[in-house]
Amino acid sequence: MTRISALLCAGAGTAIALVAACSSSSEGDAASTAAVANPFVGTWSCTGVSKTTFTTPPGLPESTKTTSTIVVITDDGRGNATSSLSTDGGGTCVLPSTLSPDRTTLTANVPQSCAWEEGQTYSYSAGASKIAPDGGSYTSETTWSVSGTTSGGAAFEGTGSTSSTCTRL
Numbered sequence: 001m002t003r004i005s006a007l008l009c010a011g012a013g014t015a016i017a018l019v020a021a022c023s024s025s026s027e028g029d030a031a032s033t034a035a036v037a038n039p040f041v042g043t044w045s046c047t048g049v050s051k052t053t054f055t056t057p058p059g060l061p062e063s064t065k066t067t068s069t070i071v072v073i074t075d076d077g078r079g080n081a082t083s084s085l086s087t088d089g090g091g092t093c094v095l096p097s098t099l100s101p102d103r104t105t106l107t108a109n110v111p112q113s114c115a116w117e118e119g120q121t122y123s124y125s126a127g128a129s130k131i132a133p134d135g136g137s138y139t140s141e142t143t144w145s146v147s148g149t150t151s152g153g154a155a156f157e158g159t160g161s162t163s164s165t166c167t168r169l
Contacts, residue, residue: 048164120148
């Protein structure tokens with residue numbers, strides 16, 4: 001029997017992405033390996049808005065930016081997802097998630113962290129994606145904290161959220 005492992009990824013300032021690896025296994029009986037159809041499986045184009053409130057250094061203005069990501073989603077057949085997303089800026093992140101019993105929501109298994117472009121590390125505290133009834137799109141919401149260094153070399157910290165909409169390619 002072929003199993004597909006998958007995971008959910010939400011990038012700070014980016015949409016959610018999922019990618020999986022395949023492996024063969026003959027273990028388990030039919031009941032324990034029964035496939036769960038995952039409507040998120042496929043390739044998606046995601047755009048969104050990311051908002052960051054900086055706590056360090058004091059006085060750094062809030063940041064709002066538009067995001068863009070291509071997402072590939074797979075599943076292990078039991079609702080365990082693995083996601084990998086890449087941003088326009090070249091950042092990549094891989095994070096696990098779980099498909100809801102009604103198969104309408106992927107929820108990030110948090111806490112999780114990713115190092116992004118320009119020396120930024122995002123620690124995710126929540127993340128969920130909700131599929132549209134027709135399966136042609138989904139929305140994603142993530143919250144996180146961030147730390148890193150500005151282009152001028154100053155350390156920064158903050159918190160933020162990203163809201164994205166993804167359409168099936």
